[in-house]
Amino acid sequence: MSPVVALDWTPVCPLDRLDLDRGVAALVGGVQVALFRTDGGLFAVDNLDPVGGAYVMSRGLVGSRGGVPTLASPLHKQVYDLTTGHCLDLPGVTLRRHRVRCRDGLVEVRLRQEE
Amino acid sequence: MVEFAPRLMPVQVDEAGGAMLRRYVEELGVTAYLGVATTALRPGPDGTVAALDLADGRSVDAELVVVAAGIRPRDELARAAGLPLGPRGGVLVDAACRTSDERIWAVGECAAVDGTCHGLVAPGYATAEVVADRLLGGAATFPGADTATKLKLLGVDVASFGDAHGVTPGCLDVTFTDPVTRSYAKLVLSDDARTLLGGVLVGDASAYPTLRASVGGPLPAPPLALLAPADGAGAGAGALPAAAQVCSCNAVTRADLDAAIAGGATDVPALKACTRAGTSCGSCVPMLKQLLDAAGVRQSTALCEHFDVSRQELFDLIRVRGIRTFSRLVAEHGRGRGCDICKPVVASILASLGAGHVLDGEAASLQDTNDHFLANLQRDGSYSVVPRIPGGEITPEKLIAIGEVARDFRLYTKITGGQRIDLFGARVDQLPQIWRRLVDAGFESGHAYGKALRTVKSCVGDTWCRYGVQDSVGLAVALELRYRGLRAPHKLKSAVSGCARECAEARGKDFGIIATETGWNLYVGGNGGFRPRHADLFATDLSTEALIQLIDRFLMYYIRTADRLQRTAAWIEAMDGGLDHLRAVLVDDSLGLCADLDAAMARHVAAYSDEWRDVLEDPERLRRFTSFVNAPDVPDPSITFAVERGQPVPARDAAHRRQPVVLGLPEVRR
Known part of the structure; x- marks a missing residue:
């Protein structure tokens, strides 16, 4: 096994391109990432729905459950904890998370290969 | 209103009830002439009716006379067949519901059981049960009529049930008259005050279902608690004995309902489905809710964890207070940040109230993906477009235009059950281009998606x-x-x-x-x-x-x-x-x-405005229709197609595509 390469931060879009509580998809190093801006900050997760198998998570509805920020799959409504990626409806199912930050008004993403 | 009897509704209510009813009626501006017969209708100069003459010498001016004369049994068949009739018409039958010809029976409102026609549904059902039993060799007899009724007279609730007039020897009356709320109630009890025999309710008939179901059994609560209209708590169905019939249309007892609740029925629709209670006249539906409450089943009307109110209450809040954004609504009347349940509900309510385009401002973040992209999400992440074809009527030119769009964008094409044509496999970045072509051909896209x-x-x-x-x-x-x-x-x-x-x-x-x-x-x-x-x-x-x-x-x-x-x-x-x-x-x-x-x-x-055309004409709305925010010209590489029966269909490369959605399947009831 080669050592895990520390991936770079990739600028994606200006922050004002992200509407509050409405996701967009981005292509980062060939990986489809779903990006969200909420009251609680920025989140980046895989765009791939781990249950449905389609690249649609960016089109899900953002909200909260018991104080935790959530994302619901637009295919069959499974709800995920945006802070951990864990599915709150199906034990054992997880949405891969990526690092995201805002620098000088630009949203940047760094892929995380494994949890 | 001219009534031959000394009070209004003499069969249903007693004297005090009739007096209360008369007060209600006269407040509506209707004069009641009681205990008097009409002797003549007198015409005016033009030959139409102008006045009624009453037996006591008075005269009432009238432009129109409506005669309420009760029901008349349809007994023509019996007359023609030479069968004996009741004294006031109807096919005369004995307690077995049999006519004088042992091969002929009568049930329902045409039957005069021992000479009496009952113009009510419950006795009709009872006669049918008697005849069914007799045809099967049984010995059932007509059990006497359940003449309980609940009705509205000029908007006033009136109910009577059981021995409403207290004709049972030794019976006791408990009466309650409240001139403030203008309600009158009477319970008729057995001589030992333990058994409910009947009663009359005027003004507030909310206790009727519980009281009626209690006739012949012990009182479900002290009489005053049953009659006082305050909160009706005392009259709750939870106090009913197990054998009490809650739904008399379908003969469902409290015991049947309790068994269904114990068996897992947790709401009114479930109770209706497994017992049929409340599925005919519906008057016992409030009792079904009370029985669920009594069994400790919590029936929350909260929409979700963010709002404690039901959709209907939310609708009224938004409408009455003129709320136009989700953030204000959740701040003032809810908590948290919303979810996939309440956000689309609020989006729908705002749209119903005409709050503008579905993608404008904050509303865009509330829409389900279908309403956000104004098309139907499919399993592979692509969308389908269904041009509106009102009534299913379409010209050859428009049919050709749809065909050309489908061909040019390589869309799988299928006729729907709703007399339209569904075009599948469009990427989000293709949707505006497809709409443009459709708009130019005289179409709008349509709501094959969404709650609309x-x-x-x-x-x-x-x-x-x-x-x-x-x-x-x-x-x-x-x-x-x-x-x-x-x-x-x-x-x-x-x-x-x-x-x-x-x-x-x-x-x-x-x-x-x-x-x-x-x-x-x-x-x-x-x-x-x-x-x-x-x-x-x-x-x-x-x-x-x-x-x-x-x-x-x-x-x-x-x-x-x-x-x-x-x-x-x-x-x-x-x-x-x-x-x-x-x-x-x-x-x-x-x-x-x-x-x-x-x-x-x-x-x-x-x-009304064409939502799809409105997107095309607004760059701010249009910018949402890209696959990737940082690569607007790159089509989503995950959407790929195979060919099946000459048409493009989603490629089934990934093993975990095509997971079926599990739905509960119908079961055979045993």
Whole structure:
């Protein structure tokens, strides 16, 4: 096994391109990432729905459950904890998370290969 | 009002009840002449009626006389056959419901059991049960009539049940008169005050279902608690004995209902489905709720964890307070940041109230993906587009245009069940280009998605059909154009049939119209799907104008009062009073809402705008339609196609594509 390469931060879009509580998809190093801006900050997760198998998570509805920020799959409504990626409806199912930050008004993403 | 008896409704109520009723009636400006016969109707100079002469010498001016003369049994068959009749008509039968000819029986309102015709449904059912038992060799006899009734007289609730007049020897009366709330109640108890024999209620009949079910059994609570109209808590169904019949239409006892609750029925629809209680007249539905409460089943009406109120209450809050954003609503009346349940509900309510384009401002973040991309999400992440074809009527040129769009964008093409053409496999970045082509060809895209009017199907109607009696296509087109874009608690479907052969399957729709020789019959509350249901006849022989007004009100009342994802059928079933109540509200305007409902629909029709064209004309809305925010020109590489029967279909490369969605399957009841 080669050592895990520390991936770079990739600028994606200006922050004002992200509407509050409405996701967009981005292509980062060939990986489809779903990006969200909420009251609680920025989140980046895989765009791939781990249950449905389609690249649609960016089109899900953002909200909260018991104080935790959530994302619901637009295919069959499974709800995920945006802070951990864990599915709150199906034990054992997880949405891969990526690092995201805002620098000088630009949203940047760094892929995380494994949890 | 002229009444021969000494009080109003002499059969149903006693003297004190009649006096209370008279007070109500006279407050409405109706003068009651009691205990007096009419001796003559006198004509005026033009030959029409002008006055009534009463036996006591008085005269009453009248332009119109309505004679209420009760019911008359249809006994022509018995007369023709030479069978004996009752003293006041009706086929004379004995307690076994048999006529003088042992091979002939009579049931229902035409039967005069031991000489008496009962013009009520419960005795009718009882006679049918007697005859069924006799035909099977049994020895059943007519058990006596259950003459319990609950009705409204000029808007006043009146109920009587059991021995309402206290004719049982030694019986005791407990009466309660409240001139402030203007209610009167009487309970008739056995001589030991332990058994309820009957009673009368005037003004407030809310205790009727519980009291009626308690007749012949112990009192479910102290008499005063039962009668005091304060909160009705004492009259709750929870106090009923197990053998009490809660639903007398379908002979369902409390024990049956408790067993169903113990077996897992946790709401009224579930109780209805497994016991049939409340599925006929619906008057016991409030008791079903009380029994669930008594069993400790919590029936929350909270929409979700963010709002403690139901959809209907949320609708009223938004409407009355003029709230236009989710953030204000959740800050003032909820908590948290919303979810995939409450956000689309609020988006739908705001759209119903005409709050502008679905993608404008904060509203965009509330929309389900279908409403956000104005198309139908498919399993592979692509969308389908269904151009609106009102009534299913389409010109050859437009048909060709759809074919060209499908060919040029390589879309899988299928005819739908709603007389439209579904085009599958469009990426989000292709949607505006497809709409552009459709708009140029004279189409708009359509709501094959979303909680809104879907289609109004039609048969070909009297233009071509040899049997048709009205222009069903013309009406379907008009209705679809009138109600398109109307956001509702659930999807809405409709159809129009040009004759009683019903080729458009209108009775399978939320609102279905079937032509008659002289107008239209309106049916409501039908659906296909998981639990198919035929729509019920709501109004008959309507003019087109009256029909449209009634549908306007039906839809707006549904939009205002239904629960989230409650189709019209379930909405009507859950309504206290059911279809009769709905008719009272929409036809007789019993709640005084009709002008408001009419105005709301007029606003919808006037404000309608093609949502898809509106996206094309606004760069701010249009920018959402890219696959990737940082690579607007790159199409989503995950959407790929194979070819099946000559058409593109989603490629099945990934093993975990195609996971079926598990739905509960219907079971055979044993």
